[in-house]
């Protein structure tokens with residue numbers, strides 16, 4: 001009979017690794033199921049300027065590797081698979097993994113974060129991987145000295161545009177409004193660059209379609225206040241937000257209509273099911289930062305520890 005673990009953590013972003021560090025130190029021998037994106041969203045960003053104590057601006061991959069090493073050194077057991085099914089009610093929780101095995105636990109900490117949101121256009125689907133991307137760090141290299149467009153007006157769009165401006169000939173930032181949700185510091189930096197002609201803002205513009213020659217992107221068609229226009233670009237980077245990775249928990253936990261997990265039932269990270277805790281972007285509709293995710297991962301581990309103490 002498969003043993004019942006004290007705690008299983010789902011997700012290997014800042015929330016998951018921090019939960020693992022605290023769970024190890026509480027003697028809970030955590031198992032962490034990493035999911036497909038080892039290290040989480042931060043691994044797609046080239047520079048992090050706001051992780052406390054790291055004013056050397058580390059890249060996301062190396063920062064997350066250092067968190068994983070910390071969790072490993074303290075004794076976390078890693079499973080490099082995804083959770084495909086979850087039975088969360090009752091005192092024994094059962095997770096079915098992508099490899100087909102089941103894992104049982106008395107408590108679960110969900111740290112499944114969020115995934116990139118796309119525009120939902122047929123032409124976008126056609127050219128994904130052929131000029132359409134959602135990750136400048138991963139794909140920007142292929143567009144060196146070329147013209148590209150970034151779609152979006154939040155911090156992620158500005159981070160992508162700034163990174164691409166360092167690689168590409170020209171970056172168009174296309175946004176459906178004329179004001180931005182992005183951090184002021186990022187807006188300032190990109191506005192400065194626009195004065196050099198390296199960056200151009202196309203505002204009040206909705207993407208109509210992505211144009212290509214059948215093999216690769218050749219442009220993007222947008223509807224602006226003056227009508228339809230085509231911008232010649234070879235790359236289109238979509239940066240319009242994220243969806244909570246919580247589909248696996250539908251019907252098991254109370255979720256908001258956008259899929260974010262409801263928390264705060266008994267303790268701050270508690271969910272609608274006893275013994276199940278949630279931390280990071282999958283349970284956050286406001287802050288969505290690496291450090292807030294890490295902080296809530298810590299809280300979830302402490303909440304799980306107290307829950308297990310009460311069980312025994």
Ligand SMILES: Cc1cc2nc3c(=O)[nH]c(=O)nc-3n(C[C@H](O)[C@H](O)[C@H](O)COP(=O)(O)OP(=O)(O)OC[C@H]3O[C@@H](n4cnc5c(N)ncnc54)[C@H](O)[C@@H]3O)c2cc1C
Pocket residue numbers: 010011012013014015016033034035036037038039040041042044045047048049050081082083084111112113114115156159245248279280281282288289290291293
């Ligand atoms: C381009 C970009 C730049 C950013 N820059 C910054 C920045 O400079 N500073 C900052 O503070 N924040 C930044 N952020 C935001 C930050 O990355 C997130 O807030 C943070 O990563 C959220 O952490 P998390 O642990 O909640 O989840 P995530 O980092 O999203 O990780 C989720 C984890 O869950 C796993 N997972 C998902 N589903 C399953 C499943 N079914 N089974 C098992 N595992 C699963 C995934 O594999 C992944 O490991 C940036 C985000 C992006 C996209």
